[in-house]
Amino acid sequence: MTTLELPVLRDILRECAGEDDAAGLQGDILDVPFSDLGYDSLALLETASVIQRRFGARLADDAVTRAETPRALLDLTNETLAGTS
Template identity: 55%
Template sequence: MATTSFTLDDLRRILREGAGEDVDLDGSILDTPFEDLGYESLALLETGVRIGREYGIELDDATLTDIETPRQFIEAVNEQLARASQAA
């Protein structure tokens, strides 16, 4: 996919697809720890797999287990998208 930017709205959509619509991800959550949002490491690994399939990138498990907030997740995805874009 030719997408060059991954946003908070993209992350919200993918998290909701995995956890259901009843998850409260509204408001200013960029710096809220995933633990406080009700997400554990296994859910984040699954989210990484979903993002990888959709955006054609690979997020390694070590990176995903170090991510603590949505802001960090978005930054990691955008780094991979930039690398993929440069390699193409």
């Protein structure tokens, strides 16, 4: 079963929403809130749309905007993928 892991999420964030020069995406960011990483809700919707296209996971917009950390977004994606596989 395909799962989304942090390194790929990091690449997707960089590619579609850019990287905040101050906060950056290096290191252990799993539990760092997206807001501290410099991402707003629109950046998350953009990220979710790339995840959906690449992994075929259907993520509800309101579930995405409730995911406040990379770990929460990974969990949401991987649970969705598990449910649909």
